[in-house]
Amino acid sequence: MNTLIKQGHVIDPANGRDGIFDILIEGDKISNVAENINKKTEKVLNAENKIVAPGLIDMHVHLREPGREDIETVASGTRAALSGGITSLACMPNTYPAIDSAREIERLKAIIEKDAAARVFITAAITKGRAGKEITDIKALKKEGAVAVSDDGEETQDASIMLEALKKAKENDILLISHCENKKVSKDGVMNEGVIATILGLRGIPKKAEYEFVERDIKLAGKAKAKIHIAHVSAKKSVEIIRKAKKEGISVTAEATPHHFSLEENACRTYDTRAKINPPLRSSDDIDAVKEGLKDGTIDVIASDHAPHGKHEKEIEFDMAAFGIIGLETSLALAIANLIDKKIISWKKLIELMSVNPAGILGLKNKGRFSAGADADITIIDPEKEWVYAKDSIRSKSKNSPFINRRFKGKAISVIVGGKVFEGL
Amino acid sequence: MKIKAKILDKKGIQKAIIRISHEILERDKEKQKPVIVGIRNRGEHLARRITASLEKITGGKTLFGILDITLYRDDLTEVAEQPVLKETRIDFDITGKKVILVDDVLYTGRTIRCAMDQLIDFGRPAVIQLAVLIDRGHRELPIKADYVGKNVPTALNEIVEVKLEEADGVDEVVICEKPG
Amino acid sequence: MALMKSLYARNRDNMTVKKPVIWTKKDLLGLEYLTKEEIELILDSAASFKEVLARPLRKVPTLRGKTIVNLFYEPSTRTRTSFELAAKRLSADVITIQRESSSIQKGETLIDTGRNLAALKIDIIVVRHNSSGAAVMLSRALDISIVNAGDGWHEHPTQALLDILTLKEKRGRVRGLNVSIIGDIAHSRVARSNIWGLTKLGANVTVCAPKKLIPAGIEKLGVNVTTNVDEAIQKADAINILRMQFERDEKKAFPSRMAYFKTYGITEERLKKAKKNIIVMHPGPINRGVELSAEVADGANSVILEQVTNGIAVRMAVLYLVSTAKKEK
Numbered sequence: 001m002n003t004l005i006k007q008g009h010v011i012d013p014a015n016g017r018d019g020i021f022d023i024l025i026e027g028d029k030i031s032n033v034a035e036n037i038n039k040k041t042e043k044v045l046n047a048e049n050k051i052v053a054p055g056l057i058d059m060h061v062h063l064r065e066p067g068r069e070d071i072e073t074v075a076s077g078t079r080a081a082l083s084g085g086i087t088s089l090a091c092m093p094n095t096y097p098a099i100d101s102a103r104e105i106e107r108l109k110a111i112i113e114k115d116a117a118a119r120v121f122i123t124a125a126i127t128k129g130r131a132g133k134e135i136t137d138i139k140a141l142k143k144e145g146a147v148a149v150s151d152d153g154e155e156t157q158d159a160s161i162m163l164e165a166l167k168k169a170k171e172n173d174i175l176l177i178s179h180c181e182n183k184k185v186s187k188d189g190v191m192n193e194g195v196i197a198t199i200l201g202l203r204g205i206p207k208k209a210e211y212e213f214v215e216r217d218i219k220l221a222g223k224a225k226a227k228i229h230i231a232h233v234s235a236k237k238s239v240e241i242i243r244k245a246k247k248e249g250i251s252v253t254a255e256a257t258p259h260h261f262s263l264e265e266n267a268c269r270t271y272d273t274r275a276k277i278n279p280p281l282r283s284s285d286d287i288d289a290v291k292e293g294l295k296d297g298t299i300d301v302i303a304s305d306h307a308p309h310g311k312h313e314k315e316i317e318f319d320m321a322a323f324g325i326i327g328l329e330t331s332l333a334l335a336i337a338n339l340i341d342k343k344i345i346s347w348k349k350l351i352e353l354m355s356v357n358p359a360g361i362l363g364l365k366n367k368g369r370f371s372a373g374a375d376a377d378i379t380i381i382d383p384e385k386e387w388v389y390a391k392d393s394i395r396s397k398s399k400n401s402p403f404i405n406r407r408f409k410g411k412a413i414s415v416i417v418g419g420k421v422f423e424g425l
Numbered sequence: 426m427k428i429k430a431k432i433l434d435k436k437g438i439q440k441a442i443i444r445i446s447h448e449i450l451e452r453d454k455e456k457q458k459p460v461i462v463g464i465r466n467r468g469e470h471l472a473r474r475i476t477a478s479l480e481k482i483t484g485g486k487t488l489f490g491i492l493d494i495t496l497y498r499d500d501l502t503e504v505a506e507q508p509v510l511k512e513t514r515i516d517f518d519i520t521g522k523k524v525i526l527v528d529d530v531l532y533t534g535r536t537i538r539c540a541m542d543q544l545i546d547f548g549r550p551a552v553i554q555l556a557v558l559i560d561r562g563h564r565e566l567p568i569k570a571d572y573v574g575k576n577v578p579t580a581l582n583e584i585v586e587v588k589l590e591e592a593d594g595v596d597e598v599v600i601c602e603k604p605g
Numbered sequence: 606m607a608l609m610k611s612l613y614a615r616n617r618d619n620m621t622v623k624k625p626v627i628w629t630k631k632d633l634l635g636l637e638y639l640t641k642e643e644i645e646l647i648l649d650s651a652a653s654f655k656e657v658l659a660r661p662l663r664k665v666p667t668l669r670g671k672t673i674v675n676l677f678y679e680p681s682t683r684t685r686t687s688f689e690l691a692a693k694r695l696s697a698d699v700i701t702i703q704r705e706s707s708s709i710q711k712g713e714t715l716i717d718t719g720r721n722l723a724a725l726k727i728d729i730i731v732v733r734h735n736s737s738g739a740a741v742m743l744s745r746a747l748d749i750s751i752v753n754a755g756d757g758w759h760e761h762p763t764q765a766l767l768d769i770l771t772l773k774e775k776r777g778r779v780r781g782l783n784v785s786i787i788g789d790i791a792h793s794r795v796a797r798s799n800i801w802g803l804t805k806l807g808a809n810v811t812v813c814a815p816k817k818l819i820p821a822g823i824e825k826l827g828v829n830v831t832t833n834v835d836e837a838i839q840k841a842d843a844i845n846i847l848r849m850q851f852e853r854d855e856k857k858a859f860p861s862r863m864a865y866f867k868t869y870g871i872t873e874e875r876l877k878k879a880k881k882n883i884i885v886m887h888p889g890p891i892n893r894g895v896e897l898s899a900e901v902a903d904g905a906n907s908v909i910l911e912q913v914t915n916g917i918a919v920r921m922a923v924l925y926l927v928s929t930a931k932k933e934k
Binding site: 193194195196197198199200201202204270271312315316317318319320 | 637714715716734736737738739741742756757758759760791794797820821822823825826
């Protein structure tokens with residue numbers, strides 16, 4: 001099947017393109033990008049006044065399958081991704097069982113093959129059962145197709161094990177993603193430590209629980225001469241540490257979630273568990289620092305940390321509720337509202353943060369760009385479209401989002417995954 | 426509210442108080458030495474005036490108390506305005522005494538029923554009597570006043586307003602038309 | 606009738622007087638959510654209920670036919686008994702449900718329990734729970750009245766109200782009084798409720814605790830902070846001594862009861878440096894020889910038992926007001 005996308009505002013930072021272009025897709029690949037393409041195709045998409053970007057890539061998603069299919073599956077999660085304009089995602093291994101062996105990767109791949117609507121890449125576990133004690137067979141995991149390793153949700157507390165893991169990751173040329181949380185400091189905290197937590201009578205999570213381990217992990221990565229990617233950066237000091245490390249030439253990349261540049265800890269004020277997240281929502285200083293980090297390149301990626309949870313896990317007492325919110329369907333909209341509309345970054349930068357950079361960091365060579373022969377993964381965005389994030393139209397199986405009923409401007413209206421067109425999102 | 430007629434003026438109220446005081450003493454054949462208990466809000470002020478009047482006539486002391494019937498209302502949740510709770514003050518034992526309840530207007534009789542319920546929680550009076558400034562008819566319970574300042578036949582769409590200096594800055598009783 | 610356009614009216618001398626405030630809340634969740642006027646309304650109503658408690662027949666028929674459920678997820682004899690008595694004095698029917706609370710969610714959820722009770726057509730739930738925000742959650746989920754009898758570290762509004770009522774009785778006012786709250790502030794709902802109530806009423810509040818037990822950002826609530834108990838007592842008109850819970854103190858601020866008593870315990874010796882008529886309060890139950898000495902507990906400055914009596918009057922006022930709450934038109 002051939003498709004022609006006509007006269008869209010093509011933003012392709014990897015190839016230095018930012019203007020009105022036609023894009024020709026043949027089969028599942030991009031075949032040509034030019035100002036005017038006159039080829040006859042089976043399908044024509046009129047992209048006038050729309051932004052045409054390389055498919056957005058969300059590298060931090062929890063799909064919950066296997067084990068918690070009640071709250072999300074590969075099928076529902078990828079449908080939610082498409083709805084948010086995301087054509088590829090990398091899923092985390094904290095499933096039941098954990099993705100900590102070649103066999104589990106194989107099983108998950110079979111499910112993805114059968115059910116996935118978007119492309120799914122697998123991040124496997126650093127330690128067996130994610131218990132932080134015994135390192136997995138990283139060589140085998142890479143061989144079976146894992147794009148990264150992480151113990152997200154349960155940071156490797158033991159520095160010596162983390163160092164060994166980094167060495168193994170380097171040996172096997174695979175990315176290690178770190179969820180920086182010093183459990184000895186965060187303990188049973190449930191929201192950001194500060195006056196709001198004090199007023200609410202909730203145990204606080206100090207910011208140093210995060211930045212102390214950001215510092216530790218970057219040091220260890222330096223020692224192992226390995227690449228490291230810092231997940232969901234939330235605190236100002238973490239951003240500063242990463243900025244400094246980059247200046248010193250250390251191979252560190254970082255990501256931030258949309259909620260960490262959109263919501264403050266005040267969202268917890270009425271004991272709304274839809275604001276209970278780990279790392280927690282912070283104060284306005286931290287939000288400003290994250291935005292600045294996204295602007296100046298300290299933070300390379302916007303990733304949702306899409307974390308579905310069931311009603312029975314969220315609609316309970318705050319201190320007992322699960323951490324996390326869904327995010328695939330609101331990532332782009334929040335970035336538009338809080339970064340583009342607030343004139344903090346340009347569209348070009350946004351595409352870098354949501355497509356070019358994640359592709360580069362995960363080593364997905366044929367993505368994030370409109371080069372001839374690249375995968376035909378495309379996101380078409382209507383930057384003016386006004387819409388309401390209504391509960392009924394949420395594609396994810398879970399509805400735990402603090403943004404429900406929020407009005408947004410800007411939405412992905414079509415996506416193309418490997419040449420397959422999904423319209424009317 | 427639209428005032429339809431003035432029933433009593435300051436002088437009229439004064440006269441009524443004095444007459445009621447004399448009637449109380451005349452009918453106290455057994456010399457039970459009545460105690461006066463005013464029902465908040467305006468009943469309290471009238472009760473004070475009656476007490477002062479009695480003390481002037483007899484030259485002796487008359488026991489005086491105040492009832493706030495808010496906690497005894499049976500139509501608590503249907504009241505248009507939230508009744509403001511004030512203190513009840515009965516500093517003496519009412520058991521065996523002749524208690525004269527005082528209120529400004531006797532209408533359905535429900536307020537007096539509440540007052541009697543409350544009074545009986547304080548002890549066992551020998552006799553309870555009722556003194557009111559205005560009896561406007563339309564009783565819904567079998568209650569009557571023993572001492573009345575003035576009988577005023579009224580229609581259901583009318584309101585009798587008693588104004589007293591202690592609360593309203595002026596002494597007068599007027600009939601108004603119910604708004605709306 | 607529209608809600609008072611202005612809080613003020615003119616009395617017969619043409620002076621402005623405060624119009625009585627109307628209670629519109631179906632719940633009492635915390636003092637943070639009340640205005641100064643609403644707090645004063647509760648205190649004034651409590652005074653009337655104290656009179657009821659002084660009568661030979663300590664009962665009024667006001668809440669006859671209403672059902673109040675005490676839903677207690679934490680053990681508590683005194684607060685529970687106080688609420689039970691308050692309800693009974695108002696002629697309400699009372700049921701107490703003692704539930705086991707645990708750190709892991711097992712069995713029926715709080716909201717399900719609440720919904721079941723509401724389905725039994727009861728009128729008020731008085732809830733004590735070990736999770737902060739439990740009462741707020743229940744009030745969002747249910748249409749019936751919720752009274753917070755203590756939720757985690759968050760608030761214990763009736764305790765603070767009775768503390769403030771006691772202060773008001775002793776000193777005639779709250780505005781301008783220096784009040785020091787001493788003890789484990791970080792984990793104390795009594796401290797938080799008192800801070801809200803006292804600051805709203807114009808008192809000068811100081812909190813005093815070992816450093817580890819002073820919660821982050823507390824000074825932003827308009828209180829002075831000190832770790833020195835003598836400094837806290839020196840200018841105080843009243844001190845509120847919090848119970849020190851060693852079972853709960855995982856921050857290990859103090860190695861032992863004796864060590865705490867030595868550094869923070871209120872003794873007659875310590876009070877010698879304080880104002881002569883300083884008021885000593887404690888929410889109870891007291892730990893003699895830990896937060897305060899036996900002599901101070903039983904001494905002339907102590908109002909601990911009066912607090913208990915005021916507790917019933919305050920709780921009667923609260924139950925009365927939430928039952929008769931008028932929705933704002």
